[in-house]
Amino acid sequence: MTYELESGYSTPRWKGTKTFRAMTIDDFSKIRHISHFNVIDKNGKVREVRQNGKPKTWKTRPLDMTIPFKYGQYEYGYITFKDGIIDSGSPIPVMEVQP
Secondary structure (H helix, E strand, O other): OEEEEEEOOOOOOOOOEEEEEEOOHHHHHHOOOOOEEEEEOOOOOEEEEEEOOOOEEOOOOOOOEEEEEEEOOOEEEEEEEEOOEEOOOOOEEEEEOOO
8 A cells, every 4th residue: 555645844854745655563583673664644744753772572472563663752662563554543554665
């Protein structure tokens, strides 16, 4: 699934829209030391967040993962995968699709 999204900042980091796709659990497990990634905020715009700790995984449930992130000075949250699918309450992590 791809999304056409615009920058969520008051001074846009780019003009117009860019194409993004949702990140999967495989994307996160392949990239061990990911520090910054993008998420779709509640307004449907792209924000850059940074990982705030070690992703939590379980030996008995390999398709479950929780990734803590921090945004700005005080905001933080979690991206939760259940059975390899993003949990409905979690923000959607996205990565840019190169044309």
